[in-house]
Amino acid sequence: MFVRTATASTTAAALLGAGALLLPADRPEAPERQGQDAPVVVAHRGASGYAPENTLAAVDAADALGIEWVENDVHRTRDGVLVVLHDTDLKRTTDAEQVFPDRAPWAVKDFSAAELAKLDAGSWFGAQFTGARVPTLTQFLHRMERNRQKLLLEIKSPATYPGIERDIIRVLGRSGWLDRSHVRSRLVIQSFGADSVKKVHSLRPDITTGFLGTPAVADLPSYAAFTDQINPSYATIGADYVAAVQRLKGPHGKRLRVNTWTVNKAADAVKARDYGVDGIITNFPDVVRDATS
Secondary structure (H helix, E strand, C coil), X not given: CCCCCCCHXXXXXXXXXXXXXXXXXXXXCCXXXXXXXXXXXXXXXXXXXXXXXXXXHHHHHHHHCCCCEEEEEEEECCCCCEEECCCCECCCCCXXXXXXXXXXXXXXXXXXXXXXXXXXXXXXXXXXXXXXXXXXXXHHHHHHHHXXXXXXXXXXXXXXXXXXXXXXXXXXXXXXXXXXXXXXXXXXXXXXXXXXXXXXXXXXXXXXXXXXXXXXXXXXXXXXXXXXXXECEHXXXXXXXXXXXXXXXXXXXXXXXXXXXXXXXXXXXXXXXHHCCCEEEECCHHHHHHHHC
């Protein structure tokens, strides 16, 4: 999922320092509740409105806000290490162009994990985050485990990384994330690639899966054969679509769920809640939580 992230100026009141998060004092006021159940709030790439996306700082920012669910994006390096960042190239969120000036187009797949570990993935967002690194998936999982958080893991550009589904499952298993408690209530794997979601379901039918997108209502039954969630852009849905998804049952015999993205304004969060969505994915999880609870 791609959305413009907050500029560094928006983080002036949300600094991570000495392990503490200073929350913004001027958050939008929450509109009056409409009597609906509150959707689950998912921190998009961590609390990416307050810390550089997909870094451990963003994971900790979500934790400091009391947010359990964190979404991330997973790629694979040239030497087969799974790493957490959004774009297929390194230009927007790291200093790769300065550190490796002769490596255009700076695609993630062309760099080793050791090379990525040299990059600054924080200063683009704010000087206080200088030195933040691109985490490996293993590092990301360990931090989330320490915080007792839950993971909505997105497989990015799966066609670029043949076999990445099996690699992800292997790392999840080695990190203790495929035991019964994690699989039952703390892990969802999603992708824009239907074939990738199908692959995860075939490899580990017990894992909850999500398809990113807004399939036509007529096509929803075919998706329900292999995915437990339909996770569409907020701009593409309404109450009728959400209801159409939720009328179906997924491969685990439970009704399909809808997690919509990327909702950052309180008023939009209330609209999404009133559409009946099950979850809202957001850069500003405190804003959405306060608006919908």
